[in-house]
Amino acid sequence: xxxxxxxxxxxxxxxxxxxxxxxxxxxxxxxxxxxxxxxxxxxxxxxxxxxxxxxxxxxxxxxxxxxxxxxxxxxxxxxxxxxxxxxxxxxxxxxxxxxxxxxxxxxxxxxxxxxxxxxxxxxx
Amino acid sequence: xxxxxxxxxxxxxxxxxxxxxxxxxxxxxxxxxxxxxxxxxxxxxxxxxxxxxxxxxxxxxxxxxxxxxxxxxxxxxxxxxxxxxxxxxxxxxxxxxxxxxxxxxxxxxxxxxxxxxxxxxxxxxxxxxxx
Numbered sequence: 697x698x699x700x701x702x703x704x705x706x707x708x709x710x711x712x713x714x715x716x717x718x719x720x721x722x723x724x725x726x727x728x729x730x731x732x733x734x735x736x737x738x739x740x741x742x743x744x745x746x747x748x749x750x751x752x753x754x755x756x757x758x759x760x761x762x763x764x765x766x767x768x769x770x771x772x773x774x775x776x777x778x779x780x781x782x783x784x785x786x787x788x789x790x791x792x793x794x795x796x797x798x799x800x801x802x803x804x805x806x807x808x809x810x811x812x813x814x815x816x817x818x819x820x
Numbered sequence: 821x822x823x824x825x826x827x828x829x830x831x832x833x834x835x836x837x838x839x840x841x842x843x844x845x846x847x848x849x850x851x852x853x854x855x856x857x858x859x860x861x862x863x864x865x866x867x868x869x870x871x872x873x874x875x876x877x878x879x880x881x882x883x884x885x886x887x888x889x890x891x892x893x894x895x896x897x898x899x900x901x902x903x904x905x906x907x908x909x910x911x912x913x914x915x916x917x918x919x920x921x922x923x924x925x926x927x928x929x930x931x932x933x934x935x936x937x938x939x940x941x942x943x944x945x946x947x948x949x950x951x
Contacts, residue, residue: 726903733900733932741939743873744880750873777850780843787840 718801722779725772767816774808835902842895849892886940893936897929
């Protein structure tokens, strides 16, 4: 009798575990932050240069699209930092077993989402 | 001699360490700046107005703040380089495409480094600019 089993690596058949999700999002958020670097530098530049550029910046940041972008950036930063702190703790041999790793991944996901929500409410 | 490829893997213990050193530096800096902004923000008629522009500019006018900020941004760029390199190594199989992406990322990050010096030292904290 022939058993039906996947003969190739089919991503859709894999249920990604929570720590895997956190790891994947760590990469995605890091890449997003890298791509947004010029925006961050432009914001720093305009905020420091003159009062006119500062005023222009605050006006630009009032558009809903800018706010949405800032919230995405905030989430990326929060997730990246939280997942990074989890990494550092694990490097110190803290929370290495599976159940602890799952719990800390859930913490990373919820703390970063919570902080983003908090920042989002304040921004909007 | 084993065939070595410039875009291939290398022993990453130094990268591993630098990724963590830069991470701690960046988090410390961000916490400091966020604390400064929160402590120096003012509230008007129960709404959060935020930081005064003069105060923000003042923060970035001292030598040490400029130096620490430069250290922060250099850490960001170094950290970003290691991260981007790791991602590209995992998902881009063609050595040629990898090389192109590496060169682009390095050139971009070096340009950002020059730019950030201009940003940090291009004003004198009083509204005069040296652009």
